[in-house]
Amino acid sequence: MKDASFVHRLLDVIEREIVPLTVEGVRAGNKLFGAAILRKSDFSVVVAETNNEIENPLWHGEVHALKRFYELPRDARPDTKDCLFLSTHEPCSLCLSAITWAGFDNFYYLFSHMDSRDSFAIPHDLKILKEVFTLEPGGYNSSNAFWDGRAIRELASALPEAQRQAVEGRVATLSATYEALSRAYQEGKAGNDIPLG
Ligand SMILES: Nc1nc2[nH]cnc2c(=O)[nH]1
Numbered sequence: 001m002k003d004a005s006f007v008h009r010l011l012d013v014i015e016r017e018i019v020p021l022t023v024e025g026v027r028a029g030n031k032l033f034g035a036a037i038l039r040k041s042d043f044s045v046v047v048a049e050t051n052n053e054i055e056n057p058l059w060h061g062e063v064h065a066l067k068r069f070y071e072l073p074r075d076a077r078p079d080t081k082d083c084l085f086l087s088t089h090e091p092c093s094l095c096l097s098a099i100t101w102a103g104f105d106n107f108y109y110l111f112s113h114m115d116s117r118d119s120f121a122i123p124h125d126l127k128i129l130k131e132v133f134t135l136e137p138g139g140y141n142s143s144n145a146f147w148d149g150r151a152i153r154e155l156a157s158a159l160p161e162a163q164r165q166a167v168e169g170r171v172a173t174l175s176a177t178y179e180a181l182s183r184a185y186q187e188g189k190a191g192n193d194i195p196l197g
Pocket residue numbers: 031033034051059060061062087089090091092095122124125
C-alpha cells in the first residue's frame with residue numbers, strides 16, 4: 001500500500017509544479033492536461049510540463065513532459081525504471097503508448113478518462129479507445145507486463161478514513177482549479193488550430 005505522504009506528495013507536485021504551467025498553457029490556448037516525472041528515490045521532480053497542442057497536436061501533457069525529459073543531458077536524466085510518471089489526467093492512448101515505449105513501469109493520475117469526458121468536455125480519449133481499439137471505459141489493462149497505472153483516488157481509498165478524507169479534500173480543491181481551467185479552455189478554443197479540440 002502507498003502511504004498518505006506518497007499520495008500528498010503527488011498532489012503537491014500537481015498543485016505546485018504542474019498547475020502554474022497549465023495556467024499559462026491554457027492562457028495560450030492549450031488544453032488543461034499536465035504531467036511530471038519524479039525520482040523514485042526521493043520523489044523529487046525531474047521535469048514537469050503541460051499540454052502544448054497549439055504548437056504540435058502530439059504535445060499532450062504527458063508526451064511534452066517526455067520530450068523535455070529526453071532533452072536533458074544523459075547524466076541529468078535518471079533511468080525511467082527509477083522514475084515515477086505522474087499525470088493530471090488518465091493518459092490517452094497516445095500517452096499510454098509513449099509511457100510504455102519510454103520504459104516506465106508505473107503511472108499515477110488524478111482525473112479519469114470519464115472525468116476528461118464528463119467534467120472537462122474532452123471526449124476524445126474515450127472515443128479513440130472505443131473507435132480505434134474497440135475498448136469501453138476502463139477496458140484497457142491497467143496492470144500489465146509493462147506497468148501498473150493507478151488513480152490517486154484509488155490509492156486514497158485504501159487509506160484509513162481520516163487520511164482518505166484529507167486527500168479527498170485536496171482533490172476537491174484541485175477539481176475546482178481544473179474546472180476553472182476547463183472553462184477558460186472551452187471559451188477560447190474556437191480559434192485554436194487543434195484538430196481534436
Ligand atoms: N491524458 C491526456 N489526454 C489528452 N487528450 C487530449 N490531450 C490530452 C493530454 O494532453 N493528456
